[in-house]
Amino acid sequence: MESVIVLWSAAAAAAMVLAVLCGLMWLMDRRDTASLMLCILGISTAAAAYVELGLMHARTPEEFGAWIRWYHLPLFPALVAQVFFVHFYLESSTKWLMWGVVLTRSFIFIANFLLQPNYHFSSIESVHFVSVLGAQVSAIEHAVPRRGLQSIAVLSLLLLFLYVMSAAVRCWRKGGAEQRRRALAVGLAEGLPMLLTILYGQLVIFGVLGGPISNIPWFLGALLIMGYVSVHDFVLSRRARLEAAELRSQLAQIERINLLGRLASALSHELSQPMSAMSLNLGAALKRLKQAPPDTAELAAILNDVDNDNDRAIDIIKRIRQLFKQRAIELNPIRVEDAVKNAVSLAEAEAKAKSVALQLGIPPGLPLVSGDSIHLSQVLLNLLMNGIQAVQSRPADARQIVIEARADLAKGEVEVCVRDSGPGVPGTIVHRIFDPLFTTKPEGMGMGLAISHTIIEAHGGRLWVGKDAGQEGAAFHFTLRAA
Template sequence: MNWITIAWPMVASACLTLGLIELRIGLTQPPRAARLLFALSAFAVAGIAGLELALTRADSLADWWPLMRWLDIAVGVMMVSLTAFIWVYFGTGNTWLALAVPGLYAVGLAFDYLSGSGPGSGMTYQQITGFRTVETFGGVTFNLAEGVPNPWNVFPYLAVLVLIVFVVDASARLWRRGGRWRAAVVGGAVVVFFLVGGGQAALIETGAVQMPYLISWAYLAILVAMASELHADVLAAAQLASRLQDSEMVLQRLRSQLAHASRVSLLGQLASALAHELNQPLGAILRNAEAAELFLAQEPPDLDELRAILVDIRQDDLRASGVIERLRSLLKRRSLAPCALSVGDLLSTVAALTRGDATARKTRLEIAAAPGLPLVMGDAVHIQQVLLNLVLNAMDAVGHLPAERRQVTVGAQRRDERDLEMTVSDGGHGIAPEQLGQLFEPFFTTKPHGMGIGLAISRTIIEAHGGRIWAENNTSAGATFRFTLPLVEESTAP
């Protein structure tokens, strides 16, 4: 084994490797055209490497002539794809120069295929006069064809010169637009490749030097440049991913803070509910304490009545503690912590929190949950926040109606095998059709003094749970807001 049999396969492998990488990127990630064009040029050069190696072993016209014709085609594909690559990758360049490259090369190639000449004539030589074995360094030999140069061969070399001018012009334009690194590295590599590869081929065909074609070797300059560009793209992508991750964390914190602010805003609306919920147990405790004082003043004290009073006081105290605990959980700023939840518990908590507000507004709150509902997966506080927001909005929607028509209905039913649907309905004036698609956008509100964040936060919460939320007008009057929650899988249900 000698260096010739190793060198060209290595060059071909390098071209194929980078070509496949660029092809994979071009097929999956935009912008695609430049990547695909460069992959085409790399595959063409891999073919050129194989043909160059085969030409070093060709010792007869029957072997040499078809190889040379395929080499001319591969070189043409490589030149056209590189021209198009520079045009797309740089986003600039002279149109006429770009079109002249394939035109000039096609003129020279036409002689090879349309002149009707037989074996021994072609774009490179008019006639092959023989083959000579040449020894290079290391004692390695190769075969070299000799012949009469074809004057039509000037057109491929004119195409090379025009391509060099096109690349220099496109690089200069890109440089002035600020793309200096790309213009210098990629544009410079392409110019070096054609100067070295084209110059070496011209010296061989004029007989000035006796050596194999090394067009594919010169292409290594472009491979190095594009590998550098690929590395820069990968590094930029990694940095962008890191910045996006940081931005996502900041956005998540802002969403959490906004959700917390929304819950605090809800509590302001629930002030009457707090007073009602706490006044009832506290008032009962006060009355029981006064009654206990009366029983203690008796001689002897009625211990059975005192025991009953203490039981009532303890129960009323637990009721008050439950109200305070529910409000504390709503006030806490916390991240999403999904767990198995009972729909009945969710609805009863929301009913308890809004009972006072419903009484103050003279609005009837009806819970219409289907029996035997399965558990859902979610965060209790966040789901309660969504329900509270929807219920209070519904109470606002019916506030202008006569007292006997002020009703809000909260429902729950199984939607399918995976989801449960919860609804909040009112009998108000409904929602304008053109506003249905905007309801859940941040800062969009239909209320004169609304902030426009409640429904946006609700959508964020429901989507974080893997569900969706939407609104629709009722057939008769009013509107219904619906959202879905995932059911607890049977394998994970407690």
């Protein structure tokens, strides 16, 4: 018996290791539901191995029947996890087959605990011992199967086989090396092992074969193959995400430079004001110094003005330099109003030059959000510049952009809205405005909104456009997760 215990224990340990690995993959990326399903399958396989050892150690028909009864506890989640793994991994499953399997297995699971001694047998009269790997294990000798109910169990397993095979075929037909690789992996992991296990199980239940009841070869084989391809895909997708993040960072920097190019005239005008003021004040100070005696109080006031103008110029240059920096997104707890004020300070000169009124509707006490202030300022600046351009068709006294924010404590997020009084986004193009290289402006690159969309998604939020009830123009909304 020791060899069987060692082998089944090793299978349980391997299943748990794979379960932990797949669970960690899911924790690193909550969208990877297929890894979560493999984690559930791994835990269920380990539990099934323990129950099967109990079956092999059973000495009486009553004990054997009780172990079969409890075997359904790991069996049900193992089968359902395989169903949903195929659904999430291949993304080409047949829904009615999927729910057919889930419903029939749910019926079997419930009925199993309502019937004595279990779902499969109305009575187990005797057990005997058979040799497996040189060890003596318990198996059914004489029993009365529930033929009517057993046909439902067979039907559920056949539906599962058809479901897996149809999903694999549909995935294969999509074309592409990646889809065919996935279809082949699932077909090999599930198809043949499942069919052989179904056939073996029914022969044991109806007394044709006298071997022990076991699904471990099927479960563990499926788990090993599907775990391998899932880890392989995870490593590849992780690398692809890193490359995409690097690309997004480079594109974001290009778009920031483009934004500053559009702001160049207004920013140079804004910078020239403190520089001119400093020049005039220094000239006045030199004149006062030539007086005898010099008016020290007036000189101090002049130098104080020079210092203030110098600080103003340094602040403008500092904001410009921040936007020029190339950096990846770094999420930290920040205040939404800080990012808004930074963007407004950069766009304010352009807004004044184009006779556009900027209004802020940011309530006090908003929760901190998880974000990158530079990248969020870029998103807001892009929306403001688009709004400034959009309202140029309106009379000068009707050009208005409003920036609002509100907290949604139930969802744990903050929503920001940039609304303009322009003509709005035509319904014919509203579904395309976030597409890369799509633009309606002759001088536009078509990347501003696309990059803004990816930046907000990288923050775990959403960016969309609409027209608020009772309001003119376009309203761009985006959400940020509370820190």
